[in-house]
Amino acid sequence: MKKKLSALLSFCMAACVCTVFPFSASAASDSVSAGGSASLVMSASQVSYASVKPAAAVSAKDYMSQMKNDLQTNVPGNVKQGDSGKTDKIQYFSKKANRNKPASVWTPPGYDSSKKYPVMFMNHGVMGGENDMLSGWSIREMASNLIKSGEAEPFIIVFPQMYTDPNSGSAMGISMDVMDRYDDYVYDLTESLYPYICEHYSVATGRENTAIAGFSMGGRESLYVGLMCPDKFGYVCASSPAPGIVPASDMFISNHLGSKKLNSNDRMKESDFKFSDSDLPYILMIGGGTADQVVGTFPKQYHELFDKNGTMNLWMEFPGAGHDASVGTPLFYNFFRYVFKAEASSTVPVDQPGDLRGDVNGDKTVDKKDVEKLRDYLLGKTSDIDGKAADLDSNQILTAADLSSLKAIVLKGTSGGEQQVTTTTASSQNPWNPWGEQTTASSQNNPWNPWGQQTSDTSQQNPWEQSSTSGTTSTTTTSTNPSSGSHV
Structure with missing residues (x-):
């Protein structure tokens, strides 16, 4: 009884305690162990970053192969310090839940509504909410510094409240019904939250400009949403994902039935856990710790099931790491460095022809x-x-x-x-x-x-210099009228 209560407390911070999937997987051919030596990465204060900007429109397999050779196990300390973006608190009407739901929206440093930005949805653990991933993971800080350094594309991050239930704003207990309400997030996201973000922020659309990532239950939902909507999400990252997308068993639910397929009561089987080559995300990435006492080996089993079903994916294993940011932070760091770069997105394409080196404005002179x-x-x-x-x-x-x-x-x-x-x-x-x-x-x-x-114009100060203050936060709400969709 004491052991179960202890596990329940851990679960409430993340996801289900697990046993094993009932399949035998082959050895992973596309995995990367995070226990090896890390490549040298320069600090965020240096202007010449070791970075990758692959040619536009590469295949997903080629892109992941490039990324696999450049995965870093350690995050430079100063990359995790200083958020210079802006965070809004919003309310939007969820058609699936038939009620208003909250979310947090982070816009990058230098956000300009005249430009279009890719968007990433960052998902929390079980019984969490829209504020859980804002601190303790260095997500906003890493995004700020990588964007300012030029190593990451400027992008928007949305932190949702995933639980989608008409009768409750958060999960109460652990059951198959609760798992189904988490899975209903796929409808809430695609039918309500994403359209709201596109209406109220300057968003570059298309799968090449849309990413989903998360931790624990949020990692599970990232994989699930990616599988259900491969035409909408071109980048998928799951840190320590919880069990249950396919049939499984753990100490809270002895018989996970699997997630429901989109617009169907049929549930996912192991053979459904795959992407076709044409639907494969540019990045499909999973990470887990070898000392995870909450989801155990489920993250690696998801990776191996993808391998078994012929779906290329990247696996990062962190020796000695548990069910926490020791996995998530370096995993997301690598994800941020490569996300939104496989095809031309909102940033300036670097392969445009130039008649004259240095002729940035195209007027045939360099001045x-x-x-x-x-x-x-x-x-x-x-x-x-x-x-x-x-x-x-x-x-x-x-x-x-x-x-x-x-x-x-x-x-x-x-x-x-x-x-x-x-x-x-x-x-x-x-x-x-x-x-x-x-x-x-x-x-x-x-x-x-x-x-x-x-000059007194602060825009001309060196943006590599850390500010003594963090990014700003504002509050925005919407009307309960689902047709209004406007800030009030």
Whole structure:
């Protein structure tokens, strides 16, 4: 009895205690153990990040193969510090629950309603809510710093209340009925929450711009929603996912019947747990700890069942980790670094042709206007630039290093070389240096204020510098009238 009560307390923080799936899976061929040595990652304060920007429109299998070779087991400490985004508290009308439901919505640093942003839905554990994933996981902090560094695409994160029941705002106890109400989140998300987010925020639509992730019960629902709606969600990540999508048994529910298929009373079988090649998410990622006393080996069994059914997926195993952020934080860190990059999304495509290296604004000249245009892009003020022309160090991402190099080119060409400025490549090695000269380095210029004037405009301060305050939070509500859909 004492053991069961202890497990119940753990479950209330995450998901079901498990035994095993009734199948025998083959060895995983697409797994990555997080116990090995991690690749070196530079800190968030450095402008030249080790980053990946694959070519647009790669296949899901090719994309995951690239990602598999670059998974990191450790998150740099400063990447987990400082949220510079903004969090709104909203209410929306859920058609499935026939009532208003809450959610939290995080918009990234530099959010501009004139631009379109991919959106990620980040799901909580059992008996949790829309605030559970806001702290303790470094989700907003990691997103803020990776976006500012250029290693992640700017994106919106929605933190929902998953439990979808007309009669209750949260789960009471653990039963098959409770599991079904969690699974009803798929209808709430696709019919109500996602349309609300698209109406009230500047969202880039399409599966290539839509992701779902979560922890424990939220990890289970991320896998389930991804399986049910592969046309809507192109990126799926599950940290320590709870059991029950397919038949299973644990100490709370001796006979999980499996989740219901979409718009059907038929339930999922092991043979249904798969994606076709055409529906495969660009990222299908699962992680779990070897010392997880809550969901045990269920995360790995989900991974192995995908393997058994011929569905490529990425598996990260964390030796000695339990059912907590020691798995979720590094898993989401890797997910954030690669999400929304498989196809061209809301950011500037880096493979656009450029007639002249440095001609960021496309006017056939390289001058001060190009420097200011690139600065505005890096600060999130514009998205209308030629990405290839701006990528002066040819690493397929745009950072402050490119801004410094462009400034060097322009100043060298207009001032007779009197100013000492930075460039990343000597002209003898860089055929795209328009003036064919080598410049010298100086670290004293702030690339965010390209001409060195004193200014009180805070937008020109170095965004790599950590603020002493966290991101802001505001509260927004909607009318109970389901047809209104407006902020009041």
